Amino acid sequence: MPTDEPVPAEQFDDMAQQRRSIHLGMWAFLATELLLFGGLFAGFTVYRVQHGAVFAEAATHLDLTLGSINTALLLTSGLTLFAAEQAITDRHRGTGLLFLLATTLLGAVFLGIKGYEWYAEASHNLVPVLGWPFHYEGQSPAIAELFFNFYFIMTGLHAAHMLMGVIALGAMVFLVGRWRDAHKLDRQIRMVGLYWAFVDVVWIFVFTSLYLLRA
Amino acid sequence: MSASAEPAHYLTGGWSLRGWLLTLDHKRIAWLYAISITGFFFLGGIAALLIRLELLTPAGDLLSSEAYNRLFSLHGIVMVWFFLIPSIPATLGNFLLPMMVGARDMAFPRLNLLSWYIYTLGGLFTMVAVIAGGVDTGWTFYTPYSTLFANSAVLAAATGVFVVGFSSILTGINFIVTTHTMRVPGQTWLRLPLFVWANYATALIMVLATPVLSITLLLIALERTLGIGIFDPALGGDPLLFQHLFWFYSHPAVYIMILPAMGVISEIIACFSRNPVFGYTGMVLSIMAIALFGFLVWGHHMFVSGQSLYAGILFSLFSFLVAVPSAIKTLNWTATMFRGRIVYTAPMIYALSFLGLFVIGGLTGVFLASLAVDVHLHDTYFVTAHFHYIMVGGAVTAYLGGLHFWWPKLTGRLYPALWSKVAALALFIGFNLTFYPQFLLGYGGMPRRYHEYPEAFELLHVMSTLGTGVLAIGYLMPLVYLAWSLRYGERAPANPWHAKGLEWLAPSPPPVDNFVTTPTVTEAPYAYR
Amino acid sequence: MTMRAAVLVWVALLAMLGASLLALQLETGPLRYTLHLGAAAVMAALVMTVFMRLKAADGMMRLFALGGLFWLSFLFLLTLLELLSRTPQAGG
Numbered sequence: 001m002p003t004d005e006p007v008p009a010e011q012f013d014d015m016a017q018q019r020r021s022i023h024l025g026m027w028a029f030l031a032t033e034l035l036l037f038g039g040l041f042a043g044f045t046v047y048r049v050q051h052g053a054v055f056a057e058a059a060t061h062l063d064l065t066l067g068s069i070n071t072a073l074l075l076t077s078g079l080t081l082f083a084a085e086q087a088i089t090d091r092h093r094g095t096g097l098l099f100l101l102a103t104t105l106l107g108a109v110f111l112g113i114k115g116y117e118w119y120a121e122a123s124h125n126l127v128p129v130l131g132w133p134f135h136y137e138g139q140s141p142a143i144a145e146l147f148f149n150f151y152f153i154m155t156g157l158h159a160a161h162m163l164m165g166v167i168a169l170g171a172m173v174f175l176v177g178r179w180r181d182a183h184k185l186d187r188q189i190r191m192v193g194l195y196w197a198f199v200d201v202v203w204i205f206v207f208t209s210l211y212l213l214r215a
Numbered sequence: 216m217s218a219s220a221e222p223a224h225y226l227t228g229g230w231s232l233r234g235w236l237l238t239l240d241h242k243r244i245a246w247l248y249a250i251s252i253t254g255f256f257f258l259g260g261i262a263a264l265l266i267r268l269e270l271l272t273p274a275g276d277l278l279s280s281e282a283y284n285r286l287f288s289l290h291g292i293v294m295v296w297f298f299l300i301p302s303i304p305a306t307l308g309n310f311l312l313p314m315m316v317g318a319r320d321m322a323f324p325r326l327n328l329l330s331w332y333i334y335t336l337g338g339l340f341t342m343v344a345v346i347a348g349g350v351d352t353g354w355t356f357y358t359p360y361s362t363l364f365a366n367s368a369v370l371a372a373a374t375g376v377f378v379v380g381f382s383s384i385l386t387g388i389n390f391i392v393t394t395h396t397m398r399v400p401g402q403t404w405l406r407l408p409l410f411v412w413a414n415y416a417t418a419l420i421m422v423l424a425t426p427v428l429s430i431t432l433l434l435i436a437l438e439r440t441l442g443i444g445i446f447d448p449a450l451g452g453d454p455l456l457f458q459h460l461f462w463f464y465s466h467p468a469v470y471i472m473i474l475p476a477m478g479v480i481s482e483i484i485a486c487f488s489r490n491p492v493f494g495y496t497g498m499v500l501s502i503m504a505i506a507l508f509g510f511l512v513w514g515h516h517m518f519v520s521g522q523s524l525y526a527g528i529l530f531s532l533f534s535f536l537v538a539v540p541s542a543i544k545t546l547n548w549t550a551t552m553f554r555g556r557i558v559y560t561a562p563m564i565y566a567l568s569f570l571g572l573f574v575i576g577g578l579t580g581v582f583l584a585s586l587a588v589d590v591h592l593h594d595t596y597f598v599t600a601h602f603h604y605i606m607v608g609g610a611v612t613a614y615l616g617g618l619h620f621w622w623p624k625l626t627g628r629l630y631p632a633l634w635s636k637v638a639a640l641a642l643f644i645g646f647n648l649t650f651y652p653q654f655l656l657g658y659g660g661m662p663r664r665y666h667e668y669p670e671a672f673e674l675l676h677v678m679s680t681l682g683t684g685v686l687a688i689g690y691l692m693p694l695v696y697l698a699w700s701l702r703y704g705e706r707a708p709a710n711p712w713h714a715k716g717l718e719w720l721a722p723s724p725p726p727v728d729n730f731v732t733t734p735t736v737t738e739a740p741y742a743y744r
Numbered sequence: 745m746t747m748r749a750a751v752l753v754w755v756a757l758l759a760m761l762g763a764s765l766l767a768l769q770l771e772t773g774p775l776r777y778t779l780h781l782g783a784a785a786v787m788a789a790l791v792m793t794v795f796m797r798l799k800a801a802d803g804m805m806r807l808f809a810l811g812g813l814f815w816l817s818f819l820f821l822l823t824l825l826e827l828l829s830r831t832p833q834a835g836g
Contacts, residue, residue, distance in 0.1 A: 017397070021393075024395055025322065030812070031809070032425070038426075039427040041820075047452075054451075075758060079750055130441055142451060146452055149443045205784055212765075423812065511822065526822065526826035
């Protein structure tokens with residue numbers, strides 16, 4: 001295969017500088033995402049400490065099985081995306097495409113399961129939004145409502161990030177299919193990989209905080 | 216453009232809409248920002264004038280209390296988010312940072328342009344919302360009023376500010392990466408001008424603090440639209456949590472506003488004292504210490520909110536500590552001038568003005584950091600005076616000083632020296648006339664955000680309002696003679712002030728790629744002696 | 745970072761998840777909660793060092809990653825401190 005020497009963008013002196021800049025920039029961006037979710041987690045922590053018993057009981061109303069499956073799916077998608085990245089840098093287009101599609105599928109299934117969970121919660125009248133009926137049988141329904149508020153905001157914000165990730169994966173599928181500029185693909189898949197893995201890390205803590213800290 | 220053989224630079228080569236609105240040149244983007252920022256500044260300034268007009272008389276006769284609430288909210292929102300936060304970084308920082316590290320452009324030029332669009336469009340959207348719909352919560356959006364009871368355009372305003380936050384984040388990422396990866400050979404970290412260090416620390420704060428504001432605004436929006444209330448006391452929610460989240464961003468935000476100003480002052484004072492900055496390493500450590508400690512003091516906005524006394528004591532202690540690096544910087548600037556050969560240009564007058572006003576603002580901050588004192592001064596005009604001394608007396612003064620210092624580089628023109636000095640003095644005088652009485656008002660018990668007051672406060676209010684007239688002159692004059700200089704000003708040489716720094720090696724104005732030949736750095740910064 | 749390392753990490757991640765789910769059998773209390781959070785921290789660390797290639801990255805990137813966490817800890821610690829130190833007389 002002829003080696004096409006990549007040319008750095010105009011503002012950079014060489015490819016090493018460009019690559020380093022993109023990596024640093026990506027990590028700086030992920031730091032902002034950490035602080036975004038972090039603010040939410042800080043609020044949750046405050047209330048979890050203050051209303052421990054009620055929150056723990058409310059957590060038992062979440063579907064632990066589906067949540068655990070989703071966690072396993074997401075962890076697996078981290079592996080498939082890593083494999084996709086490896087394949088692409090090794091210039092194995094077909095394998096890369098396969099693993100990309102697998103990752104996208106896993107992400108989509110995650111979102112589907114999440115949507116189903118929300119639907120199930122809605123049919124049990126546990127969704128306190130827009131004035132919908134909220135029927136909680138347990139102690140302190142008002143405070144339990146606070147727990148569910150957090151549940152929907154956290155999983156909602158996470159799902160929004162997952163959706164953007166799935167869209168980015170879809171774009172990568174298209175670009176890898178086209179295989180126009182291999183070196184650029186290396187950079188792009190690396191960025192998507194970092195973002196996806198980060199969203200994975202956030203989910204680990206969302207799952208633990210909401211589903212596992214139960215009574 | 217004149218017909219004489221003017222070498223091509225970043226301003227020649229077409230004034231098409233496309234050449235400006237789709238530019239990737241950090242220097243042009245800096246100008247785009249300058250235009251937006253100036254627009255917002257005057258909008259916020261008009262609000263301030265109306266406020267001062269209302270306060271001319273003790274009776275609330277110009278505006279209803281509802282309208283007054285909306286007016287000071289507008290003033291705060293515009294001045295904080297659409298003027299002060301972007302001001303120096305997005306204009307002078309964008310223009311000079313790449314040059315000061317010897318680069319041709321920022322690391323991410325497209326993100327740079329995107330950040331301007333997000334800022335301008337988000338800002339305009341917020342403006343329409345705030346003016347047409349009105350926001351009466353103050354720029355601080357405290358819950359539960361903002362979430363449960365306010366009947367104004369809180370949602371739109373929160374959304375607008377949320378959007379503009381991304382502009383900050385993108386700018387921050389660009390500055391951080393550019394400083395790390397684009398320095399030319401020889402430009403080591405400890406040879407960087409303090410302006411670069413200051414903007415770097417500012418960028419760190421932008422990146423770390425802004426997302427917390429984003430999530431806080433998002434939570435307000437969710438509560439108002441979907442009814443998902445996490446600050447609702449009826450559900451066991453804690454309104455104080457909102458304040459913690461809000462101030463975790465908004466206190467570091469004031470360091471976003473002052474650190475770049477401090478960077479400007481270092482450059483100006485060194486140049487016009489013909490001395491290296493005293494204690495360069497101490498200055499660098501102070502800058503980074505401010506970025507760090509600035510995140511530990513936010514509870515001093517909440518001393519009387521009902522927060523824990525013990526947390527209050529801790530926040531008070533940290534607030535005293537965060538004053539130390541600022542004090543070190545002030546002492547070092549003073550020491551820089553010692554045995555110097557002072558040149559009283561307009562930038563230097565602005566810088567000296569900054570020193571005096573920043574000291575007053577900073578010291579009064581220390582007063583407010585004392586729990587026992589703050590109990591009496593909280594929510595009075597003393598606080599208003601304190602932060603205006605820093606934000607206007609400090610940040611805006613430094614912004615104007617920097618504009619005057621680098622104007623020849625930015626435009627290739629010189630401005631009339633006499634008028635510039637008169638304007639700088641008018642600013643200093645007008646500022647003190649406007650805001651010093653406010654310390655006295657606050658000490659006397661005049662509350663903030665009130666549009667009517669007892670007769671006893673009238674004289675001080677009248678003084679303050681008259682002062683705004685002089686202040687306005689100080690702001691309008693540069694607008695006139697700087698614009699004049701663009702057409703009729705004497706052409707500037709590459710280095711009219713004989714200053715040190717890579718930006719002065721480039722022609723005035725610089726070519727698109729900043730330098731004719733890529734510079735290398737072999738000497739320490741501020742090699743004035 | 746090889747595929748082999750990635751697969752091992754994936755196995756470890758699922759194992760940690762399993763362990764955390766098993767811990768649900770324990771009595772509710774600080775021990776169990778600590779195990780859950782500890783497992784989460786280990787899983788996050790594994791993802792970051794291997795899937796996000798922090799192990800192979802240069803110091804600056806690791807500093808960025810840890811820096812974010814460090815600053816976030818201020819928000820957590822001071823807010824919690826404020827909450828937990830409220831008394832009827834001294835605020836709250």
